[in-house]
Amino acid sequence: MSWSPSLTANPGYEQSWTIYGQRQLDYGYSPPVPDRIDWGFWPGVGPGAEILGDIRGKRILDVGSGPGHHAVHLAREHGALVDGVDLSATQHQRALNAHGSEPGVRFLCGDVAEHLRRAEPYEAAYGIRTFACIDPHHLLPALRDGLVDGAPLVFSALHTDADAQGPSNEVVPRQQLIRLRDGEPIPTQMWVLTPQLWEDLLTEHGFRVEGVELLTAPEPDNPGILQLVRARRHRTTSPPRVTSRPRTARPPVPHAAIGVGAIVFGERGLLLGRHRHGTWELPGGTVEPGESLHDTVVRELAEETGLLARPEDVTLLGTLIDHVDDVVRVTVGAVVTAWRGEPADQPHESVGEWRWWALDELPQGLFACSAQILTSWRSDLPPIEHTPAHFTPYADRTPTPAKANSTL
Numbered sequence: 001m002s003w004s005p006s007l008t009a010n011p012g013y014e015q016s017w018t019i020y021g022q023r024q025l026d027y028g029y030s031p032p033v034p035d036r037i038d039w040g041f042w043p044g045v046g047p048g049a050e051i052l053g054d055i056r057g058k059r060i061l062d063v064g065s066g067p068g069h070h071a072v073h074l075a076r077e078h079g080a081l082v083d084g085v086d087l088s089a090t091q092h093q094r095a096l097n098a099h100g101s102e103p104g105v106r107f108l109c110g111d112v113a114e115h116l117r118r119a120e121p122y123e124a125a126y127g128i129r130t131f132a133c134i135d136p137h138h139l140l141p142a143l144r145d146g147l148v149d150g151a152p153l154v155f156s157a158l159h160t161d162a163d164a165q166g167p168s169n170e171v172v173p174r175q176q177l178i179r180l181r182d183g184e185p186i187p188t189q190m191w192v193l194t195p196q197l198w199e200d201l202l203t204e205h206g207f208r209v210e211g212v213e214l215l216t217a218p219e220p221d222n223p224g225i226l227q228l229v230r231a232r233r234h235r236t237t238s239p240p241r242v243t244s245r246p247r248t249a250r251p252p253v254p255h256a257a258i259g260v261g262a263i264v265f266g267e268r269g270l271l272l273g274r275h276r277h278g279t280w281e282l283p284g285g286t287v288e289p290g291e292s293l294h295d296t297v298v299r300e301l302a303e304e305t306g307l308l309a310r311p312e313d314v315t316l317l318g319t320l321i322d323h324v325d326d327v328v329r330v331t332v333g334a335v336v337t338a339w340r341g342e343p344a345d346q347p348h349e350s351v352g353e354w355r356w357w358a359l360d361e362l363p364q365g366l367f368a369c370s371a372q373i374l375t376s377w378r379s380d381l382p383p384i385e386h387t388p389a390h391f392t393p394y395a396d397r398t399p400t401p402a403k404a405n406s407t408l
Helices: 014-029 069-078 088-098 114-119 135-147 197-202 293-305 368-377
Strands: 059-063 081-086 105-108 122-125 152-160 174-178 188-191 207-216 225-233 254-264 271-274 284-286 313-325 327-335 351-357 388-391
Touching: 014 088, 014 174, 014 188, 059 069, 059 114, 069 081, 069 088, 081 088, 081 114, 088 105, 135 152, 135 197, 135 207, 135 271, 152 197, 152 207, 197 207, 197 225, 207 327, 254 293, 254 368, 271 293, 284 293, 293 327, 313 368, 327 368, 368 388
Parallel strands: 059 081, 059 122, 081 105, 122 152, 254 327
Antiparallel strands: 152 225, 174 188, 207 225, 254 271, 254 284, 271 351, 313 327, 313 388
């Protein structure tokens, strides 16, 4: 049994599915657009897209869209308007490579729960072999608030794996392996839950379960089983009960990271480099102990691009605060107003292929931190999808005009 989806928030998820997507990019593999939707691993087993109902002209959410072939099928064959959301930059890049100009389909890179909090409510949502990799307490509240009343929600999730390990009665993740061709298996975390537990969770979060079907492999020696869950958004007249938990008596541990991102913008455009995981990024990195923010910008710029600047050529814009899992991330945006040299790939750096981009032609697949910095820098940029962050501007954040190749 092999896994093909890319999913949303999950401890360790992004690394696992980024590795998976990169291997598929290295293989040059893009799955063909199917003739029908198969919710399991086995063609022809179970129902197809008809269980979503009439979706022609409706806004549909694909949760963990991976390489995008299912979203394209629904757009082409059923006339749906599909948003495919995936956290993995490499899986997102696969979708853009194969279907980036497909009419009726839009691919977005980010946390699907965060996307739902900003997006207009959808008229249906689905996930194909993805929900086992999502913390239900992270996703289901966002789906509850991000779907219109009566919207169908259909998803398949792991029930029994290839090692005959069955589902759990507790909402806790466990380690599973992603197997791909002859490569080394990739460990990840999955929520493999009983049908009754899925029904309880969905009911708790404002859904009415209409049916659960078990999809089994056609080969008698294959123990793999998937659940196919059909539910519908069901608004109640009384508001949901708000729960809380007591504080822990344990003291907190240090859990923050701080970095910088540098905007290098001049007559040729904005400087961006491609990370080995596929995202486009501003120059930047982590602040080292005892280092000022201005010095960090200068050092990271030289280490990643070869460009030389001085601390006095750096204007700090402000701080952006968000988090990844339990780690608070503080990112300081900066504008470099003068530099010397030409950008070039540097040895042992994870970002390269430095290019100048016009502000109205920015590439797809921006790194979340870079997207946040750019949005806080200029309000007139085209809309950029990214996870939200709290921005606190500094009092003096007006940079002088940029000067390339000036005398430092």
